[in-house]
Amino acid sequence: MAAPLPPSADVVVIGAGAVGAAAAWYLTEQQGLSVAVLEARAVAAGSTSRSAAAFRQQFSSHAHVRMSRFSREVYEQFPRLFGGPAVFLQHGYLFLYERDDDMAAARKRVEYQVSEGVTDARALSPADVDALPGLGGAFHTAGIAGATWCPTDGFLRPTEIAAGFVEGAKRRGASVHVGAKATGFTTERGAVTGVVVDGKHTVRTKAVVLAAGWWSNAVSSLAGCPIPVVAVKRYLYLTPQFDDRKVAHFPLVVWNLGAYARPEGNGLMMGWDEKPARPAGSDRFPPPKQDVAELEAHQDDAPPGYGKGIDEYGIEVLAELSNAMPWLGDVGAVQYVTGGYYEVTPDDKAILSADPRLAGLFHASGFSGHGIMHAPAAGRAVADLALGRTPTFPLDGFALAPLLENRERADRERMVI
Numbered sequence: 001m002a003a004p005l006p007p008s009a010d011v012v013v014i015g016a017g018a019v020g021a022a023a024a025w026y027l028t029e030q031q032g033l034s035v036a037v038l039e040a041r042a043v044a045a046g047s048t049s050r051s052a053a054a055f056r057q058q059f060s061s062h063a064h065v066r067m068s069r070f071s072r073e074v075y076e077q078f079p080r081l082f083g084g085p086a087v088f089l090q091h092g093y094l095f096l097y098e099r100d101d102d103m104a105a106a107r108k109r110v111e112y113q114v115s116e117g118v119t120d121a122r123a124l125s126p127a128d129v130d131a132l133p134g135l136g137g138a139f140h141t142a143g144i145a146g147a148t149w150c151p152t153d154g155f156l157r158p159t160e161i162a163a164g165f166v167e168g169a170k171r172r173g174a175s176v177h178v179g180a181k182a183t184g185f186t187t188e189r190g191a192v193t194g195v196v197v198d199g200k201h202t203v204r205t206k207a208v209v210l211a212a213g214w215w216s217n218a219v220s221s222l223a224g225c226p227i228p229v230v231a232v233k234r235y236l237y238l239t240p241q242f243d244d245r246k247v248a249h250f251p252l253v254v255w256n257l258g259a260y261a262r263p264e265g266n267g268l269m270m271g272w273d274e275k276p277a278r279p280a281g282s283d284r285f286p287p288p289k290q291d292v293a294e295l296e297a298h299q300d301d302a303p304p305g306y307g308k309g310i311d312e313y314g315i316e317v318l319a320e321l322s323n324a325m326p327w328l329g330d331v332g333a334v335q336y337v338t339g340g341y342y343e344v345t346p347d348d349k350a351i352l353s354a355d356p357r358l359a360g361l362f363h364a365s366g367f368s369g370h371g372i373m374h375a376p377a378a379g380r381a382v383a384d385l386a387l388g389r390t391p392t393f394p395l396d397g398f399a400l401a402p403l404l405e406n407r408e409r410a411d412r413e414r415m416v417i
């Protein structure tokens with residue numbers, strides 16, 4: 001039976017995807033703090049369970065590298081902290097570049113990453129790629145300028161991560177309410193005073209962590225505070241399992257900072273952000289209006305053109321990746337397609353910020369394709385904000401205020417996939 005809603009809580013977290021769950025875990029570090037988590041559907045019911053769940057430290061912005069380093073340590077420690085199996089498969093991340101100028105820029109980024117503490121990131125020549133242990137001959141190296149490689153990158157198990165954080169937060173005293181939808185806010189003199197649940201109960205609180213993924217703009221708008229977070233459909237394509245080639249040990253492979261593939265069993269899961277286009281106006285505030293009920297109904301659909309048939313996008317993704325792995329051309333077929341929404345901001349960086357319009361409202365959304373890998377760091381950061389602690393990470397580049405004024409934020413990220 002669901003736990004009864006408390007009349008009040010020191011902090012209310014809205015959303016129990018990877019980010020809200022991690023926020024609950026870090027909030028409950030503070031002894032004696034009452035934390036209530038509201039989840040409208042089920043733990044990990046949103047993008048968390050629809051993700052490719054790749055993890056990398058190879059970023060171009062200071063804050064993202066820092067967040068990855070923090071999150072890497074947490075994910076490496078996850079079984080010790082939360083019990084259960086490993087959630088982090090460190091097969092590495094291999095970026096392949098065709099052009100000399102792209103490779104020159106990639107080499108500079110690696111120098112930067114190493115200087116930021118990602119000491120095992122390195123640039124590779126085509127011959128170095130051929131010599132990667134267990135991978136020799138898997139990639140097209142004759143026509144490439146080079147690659148970058150970080151063996152401690154990899155991929156994650158997102159539903160286990162959200163469940164681990166939620167159970168951990170419960171053990172530390174959080175109350176978690178599944179099937180409890182935030183439907184409104186109460187406010188007084190410019191400050192939050194409570195969250196209305198299912199239109200009938202109010203949980204009194206002075207602090208709300210809003211971690212509702214692609215729903216965040218709709219939920220925040222209930223408080224009169226829209227935010228520029230837009231749902232954008234992304235597809236993942238799965239090849240059949242291979243009989244004649246072993247790929248289960250492969251790293252995540254990215255071709256020219258675009259199409260990517262990672263193993264799923266002994267087949268590949270593939271993605272590419274070429275299509276569909278983002279909705280017009282998603283690059284500014286206020287964001288375009290989106291019909292939440294309509295989006296929700298079509299979260300898993302792949303409409304004609306985006307599916308796995310001949311002349312469809314899935315085959316284009318396969319063809320693009322066969323530039324990196326020529327033998328993939330012989331596969332010729334995509335077996336399966338899944339979908340989900342990226343929750344994007346105008347500059348593809350999250351909002352980890354107090355809301356300047358309403359005291360007590362704290363945002364953790366808009367991860368633009370990085371929400372699983374950065375969930376521990378994001379949870380920690382928003383807990384710092386909500387509890388008034390000195391931030392563990394520099395959060396200037398994640399502030400909401402510049403986005404509301406359509407101003408550029410600091411520390412722009414150049415490696416968006």
Ligand SMILES: Cc1cc2nc3c(=O)[nH]c(=O)nc-3n(C[C@H](O)[C@H](O)[C@H](O)COP(=O)(O)OP(=O)(O)OC[C@H]3O[C@@H](n4cnc5c(N)ncnc54)[C@H](O)[C@@H]3O)c2cc1C
Nearest residue numbers: 015017019040046047048051052054182213340371372373
């Ligand atoms: C195809 C695809 C590939 C991806 N690949 C990667 C990747 O390789 N690496 C990576 O790090 N990220 C990736 N992502 C992005 C990642 O999945 C998201 O950034 C991440 O899941 C966001 O987590 P979240 O907890 O913020 O949101 P969600 O997981 O969407 O959770 C939000 C939760 O809020 C709840 N909620 C909504 N409204 C309310 C309400 N009113 N009241 C109560 N609860 C509410 C929802 O039910 C949901 O459970 C990918 C996403 C997709 C779709």
